[in-house]
Amino acid sequence: MRKRTARVRRRPRANRLGLSARDYRGKPSTLCKGCGHDAISSQLIRAFFESDIRPHQVAKLSGIGCSSKTPAYFLGQSHGFNSVHGRMPSVATGAMLANRKLIAVGVSGDGDTASIGIGQFVHLVRRNVPLIYIVENNGVYGLTKGQFSATADENAKLRSGEVNRLPNIDLCGMAVELGATYVARSFAGDPKQLVALLRGALAHSGTAVLDILSPCVTFNNHPGSTKSYTWGKDNEEPIHLLDFVPEFEQIEVEYEEGQSRDVQLHDGSWIRLRKLDQDYDPTNRRAARELMLDAQENNRFLTGLLYVDPDKPTFLDTLEMTDTPLAHLEESRLRPPPEALDRIVASYQ
Amino acid sequence: MSNSSALAEAASPEVRERPIVNDLTIQVATVNGSGSQSSNLVLLRSLFRMGIPVGGKNLFPSNIAGLPTWFTIRANRDGWVARRRRVDYLVALNPQTAARDVRGLEPGAVVVYQAGMRLERQRDDLVFYPAPLQDLAGEITREVRLRKLLANMVYVGVLGELLSIAPEAVDASIAAQFRGKKTAIALNHRAVRIGARYVRENLRKRDPHTVAPMDRNEGKILIDGNAAAALGAMFGGASVATWYPITPSSSLVEQLEKFLRRHRREEDGKSTFAVVQAEDELAAVGMALAAGWAGARAMTATSGPGISLMSEFVGLGYYAEIPAVIWNIQRVGPSTGLPTRTAQGDVLSTYALSHGDTRHVCLLPASTAECFEFGWRAFDYAERLQTPVFVLSDLDLGMNIWATDPFQYPDRPMDRGKVLTAEDLRRTGSFQRYADVDGDGIPWRTLPGTDHPAAAYFTRGSGHDESAEYTESEEAYVRVMERLARKFETARSILPEPVIHAADPPSEIGIIGFGTSDPAIEEARVTLREQAGIEVDYLRLRALPLSPRVLDFVAGRRTVVVMDQNRDAQLLQLLRAEFGDRLPAGVLKSLRHFNGLPLDARTVSDFIAAMDLGVGA
Numbered sequence: 001m002r003k004r005t006a007r008v009r010r011r012p013r014a015n016r017l018g019l020s021a022r023d024y025r026g027k028p029s030t031l032c033k034g035c036g037h038d039a040i041s042s043q044l045i046r047a048f049f050e051s052d053i054r055p056h057q058v059a060k061l062s063g064i065g066c067s068s069k070t071p072a073y074f075l076g077q078s079h080g081f082n083s084v085h086g087r088m089p090s091v092a093t094g095a096m097l098a099n100r101k102l103i104a105v106g107v108s109g110d111g112d113t114a115s116i117g118i119g120q121f122v123h124l125v126r127r128n129v130p131l132i133y134i135v136e137n138n139g140v141y142g143l144t145k146g147q148f149s150a151t152a153d154e155n156a157k158l159r160s161g162e163v164n165r166l167p168n169i170d171l172c173g174m175a176v177e178l179g180a181t182y183v184a185r186s187f188a189g190d191p192k193q194l195v196a197l198l199r200g201a202l203a204h205s206g207t208a209v210l211d212i213l214s215p216c217v218t219f220n221n222h223p224g225s226t227k228s229y230t231w232g233k234d235n236e237e238p239i240h241l242l243d244f245v246p247e248f249e250q251i252e253v254e255y256e257e258g259q260s261r262d263v264q265l266h267d268g269s270w271i272r273l274r275k276l277d278q279d280y281d282p283t284n285r286r287a288a289r290e291l292m293l294d295a296q297e298n299n300r301f302l303t304g305l306l307y308v309d310p311d312k313p314t315f316l317d318t319l320e321m322t323d324t325p326l327a328h329l330e331e332s333r334l335r336p337p338p339e340a341l342d343r344i345v346a347s348y349q
Numbered sequence: 350m351s352n353s354s355a356l357a358e359a360a361s362p363e364v365r366e367r368p369i370v371n372d373l374t375i376q377v378a379t380v381n382g383s384g385s386q387s388s389n390l391v392l393l394r395s396l397f398r399m400g401i402p403v404g405g406k407n408l409f410p411s412n413i414a415g416l417p418t419w420f421t422i423r424a425n426r427d428g429w430v431a432r433r434r435r436v437d438y439l440v441a442l443n444p445q446t447a448a449r450d451v452r453g454l455e456p457g458a459v460v461v462y463q464a465g466m467r468l469e470r471q472r473d474d475l476v477f478y479p480a481p482l483q484d485l486a487g488e489i490t491r492e493v494r495l496r497k498l499l500a501n502m503v504y505v506g507v508l509g510e511l512l513s514i515a516p517e518a519v520d521a522s523i524a525a526q527f528r529g530k531k532t533a534i535a536l537n538h539r540a541v542r543i544g545a546r547y548v549r550e551n552l553r554k555r556d557p558h559t560v561a562p563m564d565r566n567e568g569k570i571l572i573d574g575n576a577a578a579a580l581g582a583m584f585g586g587a588s589v590a591t592w593y594p595i596t597p598s599s600s601l602v603e604q605l606e607k608f609l610r611r612h613r614r615e616e617d618g619k620s621t622f623a624v625v626q627a628e629d630e631l632a633a634v635g636m637a638l639a640a641g642w643a644g645a646r647a648m649t650a651t652s653g654p655g656i657s658l659m660s661e662f663v664g665l666g667y668y669a670e671i672p673a674v675i676w677n678i679q680r681v682g683p684s685t686g687l688p689t690r691t692a693q694g695d696v697l698s699t700y701a702l703s704h705g706d707t708r709h710v711c712l713l714p715a716s717t718a719e720c721f722e723f724g725w726r727a728f729d730y731a732e733r734l735q736t737p738v739f740v741l742s743d744l745d746l747g748m749n750i751w752a753t754d755p756f757q758y759p760d761r762p763m764d765r766g767k768v769l770t771a772e773d774l775r776r777t778g779s780f781q782r783y784a785d786v787d788g789d790g791i792p793w794r795t796l797p798g799t800d801h802p803a804a805a806y807f808t809r810g811s812g813h814d815e816s817a818e819y820t821e822s823e824e825a826y827v828r829v830m831e832r833l834a835r836k837f838e839t840a841r842s843i844l845p846e847p848v849i850h851a852a853d854p855p856s857e858i859g860i861i862g863f864g865t866s867d868p869a870i871e872e873a874r875v876t877l878r879e880q881a882g883i884e885v886d887y888l889r890l891r892a893l894p895l896s897p898r899v900l901d902f903v904a905g906r907r908t909v910v911v912m913d914q915n916r917d918a919q920l921l922q923l924l925r926a927e928f929g930d931r932l933p934a935g936v937l938k939s940l941r942h943f944n945g946l947p948l949d950a951r952t953v954s955d956f957i958a959a960m961d962l963g964v965g966a
Contacts, residue, residue, distance in 0.1 A: 054800075055802075055805070056798060056799060056800050056801065056802070056804060056805065057798060059643070059797045059798075061639075071807075072807055072819070076805065077802050077804075077805050078797075078805050079795075079796075079797035079798075079804075079805045079806065079807075079808070080805070080806075080807040080808065080809075081639065081642060081807075081808040081809075082807065082808065082809040082810070082811065083635070083639075083662075083665060083810065084635075084661050084662060084665055084810060087631060087632070087635045087662065089632070090627065090631065090632040090633075090635030090636045090639065091635050091636075091638070091639040091642075092639070093625070093632075093635075093636050093639070094589065094591065094635060094636035094637060094638065094639025094640040094641075094642070094643070094647065095639045095640065095642065095643040095797065097589045097591075097623045097625065097636065097640050097645065098588070098589055098639070098640040098641075098642075098643035098644055098645035098647065099643045099644065099645075099796070099797060099798050101798060102643070102797055102798055119628055119629065119632075120628065120631075120632055120635075122628075123627075123628040123632065319620065319623050319625075320618070320619055320620055321619060321620050321621075321622075321623055322615055322617075322619040322620060322621050323619070325644075325798070326588040326589060326621065326622065326623065326640075326644075326645045327588075327640075327643050327644025327645050327796060327798075328644070329586075329588060329621055331586065331762060331763050333615070333621050334586030334588060334613075334621060334646065334763070335584055335585070335586050335759070335763065336583065336584065336612045336613065338758045340612050341580070341584060341756065341758050342755075344580060344608070344612075345570055345755040345756065348570035348571060348572050348576075349569075349570050
C-alpha cells in the first residue's frame with residue numbers, strides 16, 4: 001500500500017537566481033500527446049528550476065531515438081548535443097573532460113542504452129563520470145514503429161500480439177553491479193518522486209542513473225504491456241517516500257525514530273527517505289543487489305533511490321586535472337615554452 | 350645504360366674489392382621477444398653518433414614473442430635512408446628463417462651468425478663470420494636469460510669490430526640506451542668488448558664494408574614519427590586525448606601521455622590535460638569530438654580498423670562542424686590485414702569517411718619533422734575550420750626511427766577559430782550557429798558554459814538550418830551542404846601547399862607522391878639522373894583537399910607517375926575524381942607498391958627507367 005503525506009506547496013514564481021520556470025523551458029515537444037517522455041521533461045524543468053541551476057552551465061546530451069529528441073524540449077538556454085545512436089555516454093564524457101564545470105544531463109532510451117549503447121553505458125558507469133543519466137524506458141523502439149527493446153519484460157505482448165520470449169536487461173541492477181554511485185528507478189506517472197530523485201541527482205557528484213518507466217502511448221500502452229501507464233500505476237511499489245532537502249534549508253520536520261533515513265549528498269543537501277513497508281538502506285550495496293534480484297525474479301516494479309554512494313571519487317577527480325576547465329586554458333598554460341622543446345630534443349640526441 | 354634495364358640503388362658498390370665506406374645495409378634476423386631491440390638501437394645510434402646518415406626499420410610480427418623479426422639499419426653517406434632491397438650484412442640469429450634469409454642475399458654479402466648453425470654450407474658466394482655468441486656471453490654470466498640478452502650485445506661488438514664502428518660511439522650509445530642503470534651499462538660494455546675481441550683473435554676481415562666518421566648528423570636527433578607527432582600535439586596545446594590501443598598507433602598516445610605528464614603539470618601537481626583510454630574507437634572519437642565541441646584541443650589516434658569504427662561519429666563531426674584531430678597511422682588492410690606492415694591504403698576511405706557526402710581535411714606528413722609540425726598545426730586547422738582533421742601517417746613513419754633536424758617551435762600563436770564569448774554576445778545580442786557571415790563558409794560557434802542567454806544552440810547530426818534548428822526542409826539542407834562545400838574550398842586555400850622540385854626548364858617527366866614514399870622517390874630521382882640521365886620533377890602532396898598547384902604541375906608534361914602504396918591507385922583515383930577533365934589525357938601513370946614493406950628506390954627508378962619515355966638515356 002502506498003501512503004503519502006499530502007503537502008500542498010506553492011510553487012515560487014522565481015527561484016533564488018531570480019529566474020522563472022519559463023527560463024528553463026525548451027521548444028514545444030513534437031512527441032505524441034501523452035508521451036511519458038514529455039512528463040519527464042516537465043520534471044526536469046522543475047528540478048533544474050527548483051535547484052537554482054544556471055541554465056548556461058548545463059550541457060544536455062543524447063543519442064538517437066524519441067527519448068534523445070527531448071533535450072530540445074527543456075532548458076532552451078543550455079547547449080544541447082543530439083549525437084549518434086547509443087553513444088551519448090562518450091559524448092558526455094568528452095564534454096566533461098573539456099569543461100568540468102558543466103552540469104551534464106544525458107537523456108537516453110532503452111534501445112539507445114540497453115542495446116546499441118550498452119557498452120558505453122557500462123563504461124560510463126564504471127568510470128563514474130559526473131552525469132545525470134536518464135533512461136526513458138518504454139520497452140519498445142518508438143521511432144521505428146514499435147519493435148521490442150532489450151528492457152521489454154519476458155512474455156510482454158506487443159499490440160500485434162507478438163510475445164517477447166527473452167528476459168529483460170535490468171539497467172538498475174547492472175548499474176549497481178558496475179559500481180554506480182546513484183541508482184534510481186521511477187515512473188513518469190509519479191512526478192513527485194521523480195522530481196526529488198532528479199534534484200538528488202543534481203546534488204550528486206558522480207554518475208546518477210535514473211531508469212524511468214516512460215510509457216509509449218502509441219506502441220506500448222495496451223493491455224498485456226508491462227510498460228503502460230495502467231501497468232505502472234497498478235504495479236508501482238515505492239520502497240520509500242522521498243523528499244529532497246536542499247543544503248540551505250533546515251530539516252525541520254521531525255519524524256519518529258526509525259521512521260526515516262537521511263542521506264547527505266555530495267553538495268550538502270539531503271535526501272530524506274521515509275519508511276514504508278520495510279526499512280531499506282540505500283547505502284548498502286549488497287542489500288540493493290538482493291532487492292533488485294528479487295524485483296527482477298518476481299517482476300516487481302520497485303521505485304525509489306535504490307542505491308547511493310555519495311563519496312566515491314568521480315572520473316574527473318581521478319584525472320587530477322587543474323580546476324580551470326581545460327577548454328578555458330590560455331595558450332601559456334597549454335603550450336610549453338621553447339626551452340622545454342630544446343630539453344626534449346636534447347634527450348633524443 | 351638502356352632504359353629497360355634495372356638500375357642499381359643509389360651509390361651501390363661497383364667494385365667489390367675496393368673498400369666500401371659508409372654505404373651499408375645491416376639486417377638483424379631474430380625472434381621477437383628475444384630482447385635484441387636494445388642491441389639494434391645501440392648499433393643504430395653508434396653509426397648515428399659517428400655522423401653517418403642512418404635509419405632503422407623494424408619488420409616485426411603481430412605477436413608478443415617467438416615469431417621472426419627483422420631489424421634493418423641503413424647507413425648511407427649520401428643520406429638515403431629508404432628501405433633498400435639488398436642486404437650487405439645479415440646477422441642471422443633466427444634458426445627458423447636463417448636458411449631463407451641466407452638464400453635471399455646477393456653474392457658478396459656478409460653473414461654473421463651463431464657458430465654451429467652451419468650456414469656456411471649453404472652458399473659459396475657469401476662471406477661467413479660464425480661467432481659463438483652464446484658462449485661468449487657465458488663468459489659474463491651463467492644466468493640463462495641474462496646470457497641470452499647479452500649475446501645480443503656480443504653481436505654488436507662483432508659488427509663493431511668488423512665494420513670499424515668507433516668504440517666510443519658504441520659506449521656512449523649503450524649509456525644512452527640504458528640511461529642511469531649502471532650495472533646494465535657495465536655488463537653491456539663488457540659484452541661488446543668480448544665480441545670485438547673474438548673477431549680480432551679469430552676472424553679475418555674478408556669483405557669490403559667499413560664505416561668512417563662523417564659530420565652529417567650535427568645537431569640532428571633520432572626519433573620515431575609517433576613520438577614526433579606526440580610532441581607536436583603537446584606543443585599544439587592538446588588538452589584531451591582519447592584513444593583505444595591499436596598497432597601501429599598506440600605508441601603515439603602513450604608517448605604523448607609521457608610528455609604531458611612531464612611538461613603539462615602545473616606547480617600544484619594538477620594537469621592541464623586529460624588522456625583517457627576508451628573502451629573502443631567509437632568511444633574514443635566520441636569523447637574527442639565532444640571535447641572539441643566543448644572547447645578543448647581534442648585528439649585521438651588510431652589505425653585502419655579504428656578508422657572504420659569511427660566512421661559514423663566522423664560524419665557527425667563533419668555535418669555538425671566539430672573540431673577534433675584524428676591521427677591515422679596506416680597499416681595494411683583490408684580488415685585486420687597485416688597489422689604490423691605499412692601501407693597508404695586509407696587515402697580514399699579516410700578522405701570520404703562516413704555515409705552521405707562527406708569530405709575531410711587530411712594532412713600528409715612525410716617526415717618526423719612534419720609529424721611534429723602537423724601535430725600542432727592540425728589543431729589550428731581543426732578549430733579554424735570547425736571540422737575533424739585527419740593526419741595520415743603510416744607504420745613506416747610512425748614506428749620506425751629516423752634522423753631529423755631538431756623540430757621548429759611553433760612560429761605562430763594558436764588559432765582557436767571563430768568562437769563567440771559572452772562578451773561578444775552582449776555586443777551582438779544574438780548569433781546563428783550555422784550562418785556564413787564572413788563568406789568563407791566557416792560559421793561562428795559558442796562553447797557550452799558561455800554565460801549568455803543567447804549562447805546556447807542545439808548540436809545535431811540531423812537536418813538543421815542556419816539557426817541549428819531541426820528541419821527537413823530541402824532548401825535548408827541544400828544551403829547547408831553547399832556552405833560546407835564552400836568551407837572545404839576555404840580549407841583548400843589555407844592548408845600546406847605541395848612541395849615541388851622541378852628542373853629548369855621543367856622535365857617532361859614528373860612524379861606525384863606523398864608521405865613515406867618521399868625518401869624512396871628522392872633517392873630514385875638521383876639514381877635516374879646519375880645513371881640514366883633521366884630528370885624527374887617531383888610534387889609531394891602535404892594535404893587533402895588537393896591543391897590546384899597539382900594541375901599546374903601536370904600541365905605540359907609528357908608523363909606524370911602517381912605513386913601509391915596501395916593496390917587500387919587511390920591517389921590516382923582521387924586526382925581523377927577531383928580534377929576530372931582538367932587533367933590532360935594519357936599523362937598520369939600509376940605506380941603501385943603494396944606488399945607491406947616500406948617503398949624502396951628501385952621500385953620507382955626501375956619503373957620510370959622502363960617506361961617508354963621517347964628520350965635517350
